[in-house]
Each structure stands twice: as C-alpha cells, then as structure tokens.
Amino acid sequence: MINLEELNQIEKNFLNELKLIKDLKQLNDLRVKLIGRNGLITNYLKNLKDLTLEQKRFLGPKLQELKIKIENFILEKENELEYQNLIPDVDLTKPAKRLKLGHLHPLSLVEIEIRKIFSSMNFSVIDGPELELEYYNFDALNVLANHPARDVQDTFWIKDSIKDKKTNSRYLLRTHTSPMQVRYMENHHPPFQIIVPGKVYRNEALDAGHEINFYQLEGLVVSKNITLANFKFIIEEFFKRFFKGEKIEFRYRPSYFPFVEPGLELIIKYHNKWFEVAGAGMVHKHVFEYVHYNPRDFQGFAFGMGIDRLAMIKYKIPDIRLFYSGDLRFVNQF
C-alpha cells in the first residue's frame, strides 16, 4: 500500500519532470505514465478496492486530488507549448530585414527644396487654382486677345463652361502660374514677396523637354523702389543655394512677356552647359492698373521657372517624360 510520503514523492517527481518537458509528445508520455489507462496513479486508484475501508477513505481522496492536480498542470503546460509553437523562431541577434519605405518623387524633392530656400529668404508660399479664368490667365496679364498663346493649340479650354459673371470670361486649365500674380495683388497691399509653385497645362507636342502638364514656380515681389538689381540678387542667391555652392554662371538676355517690361530670360551655366531656367521682368504697368495699384507708387519684379527643368538639371535627367512615366526603376533612384 502506498503511503502519504510516497504520494508526495510522486508529485515532486512529476513537477520536476514537467519542468524539463520541451514538446507535446514528451508531455503526453508523462501523462500516460501517471494518469493514462495503465498509469501509476490510475493503478493505485484501481487497487483501492483491495484495501480496508479506512485505507480507502484516507487514500481515495488523496489519489483523486493528485490526479486532478496532475491533469491541471498538464493542461497548463499543453497551452504553454502550443502558444510557443505559434511564435516564429526569431533570432533577435540577426540583422533586421530592410523595411521598404515609400519615398518622395524627384519633383516633390525639388519643390520642397525650392520652398525651403525661398521661405528662408522671407517669401510666403501661396497656392492657386489649376482651373482658371481666361481673365486671370491672359487679360489681366496684358496678353491681348489676338496673342498666339491663347491659340487653341496651346490652351486647354473647358468645353461649354459657364462664363464667370464678374469677369465675363471662360474657364481653362492655367497655362502658367502667372495668373496668381493678379489674384494675389487683387487682395493684398504691398510690400510683399511671394512664390507660387503649382501644376500648369499646355496643349503641346511632347518631346524630351516638353510635357503637357508640368510644374512651374512663380515669384512676385512688390514694394517701393524695386529694381532689376533686386531680382538679380534674389535669383542668384536662390540658385547658389539650390546647387549647394557648386560653380554656376548667370546670363540675362532680353525677352518678351506681355506682363513685364522690360522682360528677360535667365540662363545659367552648370557643369559646362547652358540652360534656360527662368522668364522674368519688371511687372508691367498695365498689370498694376488691372489690380488698381498706382505704378508710380510701387514697382515689382516677377519670374517664372519650370520646376521640371530644374529637377532635370540637378539630377541630370535627359527626358522630362520620365517624371510622369510611373517607372519604378526611375523613381526608386531618388
């Protein structure tokens, strides 16, 4: 007959063995050994019938108690082992896999850089509508009704659009960011200095340098006693910072834009090549008249550059169409 001490010993041994168990098979073996059909405890329980009533009364509950205890421990261990199986085998000392993060498009990178530089020179960054009125895109910029730029070939007109009541003009997709000069001046009093980055549209033939939608950056500074010397200083400072101090040469040549007088074009030499980068000039007095500024009180300069062109120069990209191709082999290089 088994005594209490032996029962305690069985429990102790069980707990020790349980600690060493690594998988469900070992656990099942231990279970079978103790409480299986022919297990140690099972057999003691079976043999109870040969004992005296007194021994039965004493040992019966103790054996049942131990059996339940063992069952519970085994169940708990089973859960623990199953949970461990769910956790992948991770070696925390291994170098981590590189996470694939998204990144900015080269045009966004360049636009952000441009915004940063002009902001640091105290320019405000302004947004404007891509769906624009003929009045702002052309009339108020002194682009006369018969100017070739209004030609159906260059402008995307909005078909059958309702005319704007105030300006009595039609809607179009803006062909440049210059209409924001007029919109801003209508609502603000000088002095101010703004830039307007944004998307523009032109109904043009595609080639390596021309897209039908691309990005421009408008600049406008209006105050008292402004001259082209102020423009020259600002724009050269901008390009020096944009090309991070690399050697660049500047050249200005006369040009014609109806909304400036005089008008000029800026070309820069970068890595031994000349690039046309901006149109610019002193705000035309007719434009000031449209926004009810007295040209005798204020002067201003304006400029417009192609953001795509700047990105092409900076990153040596041979074809503007690559920006819009959605080709990951291209964008992943930035």
Ligand code: FA5
């Ligand atoms: C203008 O659009 C004038 N609004 C610029 C301006 C502003 C002049 C203020 C004076 C004062 P232009 O058509 O040259 O100018 O275009 C300006 C720049 O936009 C060009 O130098 C070029 O970099 C870019 N650009 C023009 N057409 C395209 C095109 N199809 N695709 C990509 N970039 C273009």
